[in-house]
Amino acid sequence: MSQAEVKPPPPVVEMHDVSITFGAVRALDGVSLRLLPGEVHALMGENGAGKSTLIKALTGVYTIDAGRVRIDGVETQFATPAAAQRAGISTVYQEVNLVPNLTVAENMLLGRERHRFGRLGPIDRRDMNRRAAASLQSLGIDVDPGSELGSHPIAVQQLVAIARAVDTDARVLILDEPTSSLDADEVARLFDVMRRLREQGTAIVFVSHFLDQVFEIADRMTILRNGRVVGERLVAETTQLELVQLMIGRDLQVLERLDQAAHEATEEAAEQRLPVLSALGLGRKGSLEATDLTLYPGEVVGIAGLLGSGRTELARLLFGADAPDTGELTVKGSSGRRLRSPRHAIDRKLAFCSEDRKAEGVFEELSVADNMLLGLQASRGWLRPIPTATRSALVKEFMAALDVRPADSSLPMRSLSGGNQQKVLLARWLITEPDVLLLDEPTRGIDIGAKTQIQQLVADLAEKGMSVVFISAELEEVLRLSHRLVVLKDRRKIAERPNRGIDINDVLEIITGEPGGVAEKERADA
Amino acid sequence: MSTQVATAEAGFLARVSRFSPPRRYLPVLGTFALFIGMFGVGGIRYDGFADPQVFLTLLLDNGFLIVLAVGMTFVILTGGIDLSVGSNVALSTLIAARTLEVGWPVAAVIGVVLLSGTLLGTAMGLLIHYFDIQPFIATLAGMFLARGLCYLISVESIPIEDGTFKTIAFGSITLPGGYYLGWTAVFALAVVAVAAYVLSSTRFGRTVYALGGSESSALLMGLPVAATKVGVYAISGLCAALGGLLFALYTLSGYSLHAVGMELDAIAAVVIGGTLLTGGRGFVVGSLLGVLVLGTIQTFISFDGTLSSWWTRISIGVLVLVFVVAQRVLTRR
Ligand SMILES: Nc1ncnc2c1ncn2[C@@H]1O[C@H](COP(=O)(O)OP(=O)(O)OP(=O)(O)O)[C@@H](O)[C@H]1O
Numbered sequence: 001m002s003q004a005e006v007k008p009p010p011p012v013v014e015m016h017d018v019s020i021t022f023g024a025v026r027a028l029d030g031v032s033l034r035l036l037p038g039e040v041h042a043l044m045g046e047n048g049a050g051k052s053t054l055i056k057a058l059t060g061v062y063t064i065d066a067g068r069v070r071i072d073g074v075e076t077q078f079a080t081p082a083a084a085q086r087a088g089i090s091t092v093y094q095e096v097n098l099v100p101n102l103t104v105a106e107n108m109l110l111g112r113e114r115h116r117f118g119r120l121g122p123i124d125r126r127d128m129n130r131r132a133a134a135s136l137q138s139l140g141i142d143v144d145p146g147s148e149l150g151s152h153p154i155a156v157q158q159l160v161a162i163a164r165a166v167d168t169d170a171r172v173l174i175l176d177e178p179t180s181s182l183d184a185d186e187v188a189r190l191f192d193v194m195r196r197l198r199e200q201g202t203a204i205v206f207v208s209h210f211l212d213q214v215f216e217i218a219d220r221m222t223i224l225r226n227g228r229v230v231g232e233r234l235v236a237e238t239t240q241l242e243l244v245q246l247m248i249g250r251d252l253q254v255l256e257r258l259d260q261a262a263h264e265a266t267e268e269a270a271e272q273r274l275p276v277l278s279a280l281g282l283g284r285k286g287s288l289e290a291t292d293l294t295l296y297p298g299e300v301v302g303i304a305g306l307l308g309s310g311r312t313e314l315a316r317l318l319f320g321a322d323a324p325d326t327g328e329l330t331v332k333g334s335s336g337r338r339l340r341s342p343r344h345a346i347d348r349k350l351a352f353c354s355e356d357r358k359a360e361g362v363f364e365e366l367s368v369a370d371n372m373l374l375g376l377q378a379s380r381g382w383l384r385p386i387p388t389a390t391r392s393a394l395v396k397e398f399m400a401a402l403d404v405r406p407a408d409s410s411l412p413m414r415s416l417s418g419g420n421q422q423k424v425l426l427a428r429w430l431i432t433e434p435d436v437l438l439l440d441e442p443t444r445g446i447d448i449g450a451k452t453q454i455q456q457l458v459a460d461l462a463e464k465g466m467s468v469v470f471i472s473a474e475l476e477e478v479l480r481l482s483h484r485l486v487v488l489k490d491r492r493k494i495a496e497r498p499n500r501g502i503d504i505n506d507v508l509e510i511i512t513g514e515p516g517g518v519a520e521k522e523r524a525d526a
Numbered sequence: 527m528s529t530q531v532a533t534a535e536a537g538f539l540a541r542v543s544r545f546s547p548p549r550r551y552l553p554v555l556g557t558f559a560l561f562i563g564m565f566g567v568g569g570i571r572y573d574g575f576a577d578p579q580v581f582l583t584l585l586l587d588n589g590f591l592i593v594l595a596v597g598m599t600f601v602i603l604t605g606g607i608d609l610s611v612g613s614n615v616a617l618s619t620l621i622a623a624r625t626l627e628v629g630w631p632v633a634a635v636i637g638v639v640l641l642s643g644t645l646l647g648t649a650m651g652l653l654i655h656y657f658d659i660q661p662f663i664a665t666l667a668g669m670f671l672a673r674g675l676c677y678l679i680s681v682e683s684i685p686i687e688d689g690t691f692k693t694i695a696f697g698s699i700t701l702p703g704g705y706y707l708g709w710t711a712v713f714a715l716a717v718v719a720v721a722a723y724v725l726s727s728t729r730f731g732r733t734v735y736a737l738g739g740s741e742s743s744a745l746l747m748g749l750p751v752a753a754t755k756v757g758v759y760a761i762s763g764l765c766a767a768l769g770g771l772l773f774a775l776y777t778l779s780g781y782s783l784h785a786v787g788m789e790l791d792a793i794a795a796v797v798i799g800g801t802l803l804t805g806g807r808g809f810v811v812g813s814l815l816g817v818l819v820l821g822t823i824q825t826f827i828s829f830d831g832t833l834s835s836w837w838t839r840i841s842i843g844v845l846v847l848v849f850v851v852a853q854r855v856l857t858r859r
């Protein structure tokens with residue numbers, strides 16, 4: 001503490017030596033954190049390091065076992081998230097924590113709505129929709145505030161959650177992986193909002209596994225590993241390499257492996273074989289215009305496109321989760337039967353890892369092992385249980401392959417960190433050994449180390465003959481993995497080409513325009 | 527490809543078929559259509575069925591059930607269930623009859639009945655929320671408790687002789703055309719109106735829906751989860767007490783064997799009214815329609831004369847099943 005410098009303003013939040021234990025797991029072990037007004041403070045760490053737990057300890061979701069929390073110098077322990085909100089701490093928790101059956105506007109303003117004719121009058125819906133629309137606008141989202149939240153894709157829901165939190169004049173704003181399913185554009189707009197709030201003196205906590213984002217926006221960071229603080233740094237004085245080392249406590253193997261994966265993916269897949277899946281004019285009103293797509297064994301097809309371009313919709317149509325209005329979908333050429341339902345698709349050895357893990361994937365009360373084996377069990381039919389020995393062998397293999405932590409498959413799913421839950425879901429579909437694997441944002445919320453592992457795994461599986469449809473908001477990742485690239489825009493396929501010498505700028509160019517060039521190239525490819 | 531066929535006959539039919547009400551109203555509209563349809567069929571088959579007085583009497587005969595169903599709607603919207611309301615009704619009739627018997631003033635009688643019903647509901651709500659007991663179990667216990675308390679008060683039926691009660695019971699308002707609507711029915715409709723307002727336009731009401739959507743999310747959103755959850759059971763208890771008063775007026779007696787199984791009728795009405803048992807979706811108006819559908823079935827059977835009364839039960843069973851299946855289909859995307 002040098003006294004020559006300008007004295008920093010007193011911290012709004014000080015957490016000192018905070019510990020939390022879940023059963024045998026020590027999620028937080030003497031963690032300290034201080035947040036200064038007018039700073040963006042990044043909370044860094046691998047999956048399961050304790051970031052979300054620390055946030056929940058601060059905001060009254062969990063009761064701390066030991067330690068002190070001071071808000072403005074006054075010792076406080078919030079009993080409920082509502083109490084934290086009243087004290088000016090506004091939080092976007094990991095995963096979308098809103099209610100799907102209410103409207104977008106209600107989700108943003110419930111609890112802060114205005115009434116007509118005084119306090120006892122009815123909720124003023126008109127005013128609510130107007131306010132909601134205004135604050136959605138500032139985040140650049142164009143949705144009808146009167147529509148049901150559940151009818152929107154996850155990214156929009158995530159933005160609504162952010163809008164809800166930002167809309168209060170909070171002194172502390174906490175964002176736990178707010179960008180995990182956002183595109184570059186939305187991230188940029190979110191950062192604008194964050195910068196504005198920072199100037200107004202808000203203390204912002206930011207969690208993300210995207211290092212570039214952290215280095216762009218954050219001022220200071222606290223790094224966690226296994227529930228302990230391993231460092232507090234100024235971002236300006238730290239390199240990405242140092243950060244990664246701190247986070248994983250190991251060497252730079254991770255980054256090396258990243259490069260390796262990139263090389264392998266550029267190899268070509270043989271396209272002369274029979275297609276495993278072909279969609280002809282597959283479309284559905286309001287979600288996707290008629291689209292052709294052919295998938296050959298052993299190839300990874302990357303789907304690129306902005307939010308709302310129809311990425312998820314395409315996957316859902318291919319899997320049969322939504323019924324198409326038009327077109328034919330043929331799986332494995334031979335039978336030519338249309339897929340009528342997800343069940344049908346599973347039988348045909350299709351697997352779909354949905355982006356909406358909270359609503360469609362995770363069974364919180366079941367154990368990790370059960371969650372992993374669910375897909376396999378469903379494909380075998382419920383009358384043929386999986387032999388115990390096979391079960392434990394499979395679970396063990398995939399726990400290790402995906403590095404699920406803690407490595408105890410009997411824990412209930414809800415006790416895993418967000419990133420680790422995602423790994424389990426991936427394992428669920430990998431275990432079924434599908435011919436076609438549809439991955440919608442499979443690395444959402446997964447730390448860089450594990451991300452490389454997963455990308456590697458996907459590449460390996462493709463090498464062994466599995467076809468993969470890979471959807472991600474992260475263009476780098478799509479480009480790194482896929483053999484062929486399909487670009488969607490405005491719910492329509494606008495380009496398809498082999499992934500040869502294409503970089504991010506090329507993709508963005510395709511998406512944003514240059515119509516002449518694109519159309520010509522496309523014709524040449526066809 | 528088939529669009530050409532559709533555009534060819536762009537007449538009234540096409541416009542009708544293109545009109546699609548928001549999905550969330552479909553179940554209620556379905557129930558409404560069912561109700562109208564049943565009345566239509568009844569009117570064609572039986573003399574006097576289509577008389578508006580039949581409908582008004584339906585409201586009178588089912589006033590207590592309407593009020594119960596309203597309370598049940600709040601609970602079911604949060605994803606819970608309340609099995610205690612039938613017993614709560616019986617207890618309320620007995621408390622009313624006994625306190626009137628010993629000469630309490632009517633206002634005090636009503637006060638104590640409402641208070642005891644609400645207390646029972648609140649107690650169950652507290653158990654459910656703070657001790658994390660399943661609603662099914664907690665209210666099952668409440669059901670036995672209330673029924674047991676009935677026997678403690680009196681094993682025999684106690685008649686109600688009080689003048690005020692009788693006036694209310696037989697009182698009615700006259701509508702144009704010489705039709706009349708009993709006061710208790712008017713009261714039940716007022717309860718529906720108040721509940722509809724609370725659910726659609728107050729913070730409490732919207733929080734009820736939020737709880738049904740996702741309780742953990744509602745908590746993280748900073749909504750008053752505890753107060754709302756306990757609140758819906760308190761409301762259900764209050765509605766049961768109100769229903770009990772209406773039932774006491776209807777039968778002019780208090781009896782420990784009143785309203786056995788009525789909680790199931792209330793649940794059936796709510797389900798037929800289109801409210802999702804998993805919570806988060808539904809309207810009180812639907813529950814009102816649900817009760818009316820159940821009542822119409824009974825009216826059918828009494829008009830027919832040749833059908834035995836167990837046909838009521840069978841048709842209710844079938845209807846509940848049909849509606850649950852229909853909801854499944856509708857809510858699937
Ligand atoms: N409710 C719970 N019950 C038991 N253990 C839990 C619970 N919540 C978290 N844990 C454990 O606490 C540790 C920290 O989890 P936390 O969710 O804070 O991780 P995280 O840093 O947010 O990771 P991620 O990047 O994957 O979101 C993990 O080992 C996790 O398994």
Ligand SMILES: [Mg+2]
Binds near residue numbers: 418
């Ligand atoms: Mg987390």
